[in-house]
Amino acid sequence: EAGFPSAAAPRGRRRSQQHASLEALTMLDLELPYPPSVNHYWRRVGARTLISRQGREFRQRVCVLLQQRGTQPLDGPVELRVDVFPPDRRRRDIDNLPKALLDALAHGGAYRDDSQIVRLALEKHRVVAGGKVRIRLEAFVPCEIESTERP
Numbered sequence: 001e002a003g004f005p006s007a008a009a010p011r012g013r014r015r016s017q018q019h020a021s022l023e024a025l026t027m028l029d030l031e032l033p034y035p036p037s038v039n040h041y042w043r044r045v046g047a048r049t050l051i052s053r054q055g056r057e058f059r060q061r062v063c064v065l066l067q068q069r070g071t072q073p074l075d076g077p078v079e080l081r082v083d084v085f086p087p088d089r090r091r092r093d094i095d096n097l098p099k100a101l102l103d104a105l106a107h108g109g110a111y112r113d114d115s116q117i118v119r120l121a122l123e124k125h126r127v128v129a130g131g132k133v134r135i136r137l138e139a140f141v142p143c144e145i146e147s148t149e150r151p
Contacts, residue, residue, distance in 0.1 A: 027138040028071060028110055033061055034087050034131025035104070037096035059104040066108035074111045077140035079119035086124065087131030094122050101133060110137055 036054045043052040051059070082101065086092055102114040111117070118140050 027136070028069075028074075029134075029136050030065065030069070031132055031134050032065065032101070032104075033058060034085070034133060035097050035100040037092070038099045039096060041100045055100055058100055059107055062101075062104035063108040066105075066110055071109055073109045074116070074137065074139060076116065077118040077142075078111050078116050078137055079121075079140045080105075080117055081121045081136040082123070083134040084122060084124045085126065085128035085132045085134070087127070087129070089127055092124075094124050097133070098122065101135075105135070105137070 035058055036052065041052060041055040043050050080102075082098070084094060084097060098120065102117065105111065106114045
């Protein structure tokens, strides 16, 4: 039957095919442009605080990339790994990057809301011309940790 593994397929192969299709539904690997830092993401206009032009352009680029891939939002808790490749050797605080990135991913439909993120890992790598970030987003699977508390 179409869409189902044949009865003659080895059990291990059938499982790996099922695992691969499930993984494709719960994971996103993507290379994105370098995001603006939180210092450049917001602009004040009178009494209002708005996303800057640089922030809006970044968000739009992320939305287009996600749309081209046909990305569907993940539901439930997710974990995100971000590999950061700065555009130059200037001193940068890695904790200034996530806001624009997380908001753009939510706005582009990678997940419904950035409150779904329960684990976030950032790692800075070598300088790359123009800068970039590589993300890996997947459904969060908690590991059970034995409690050290006594009753």
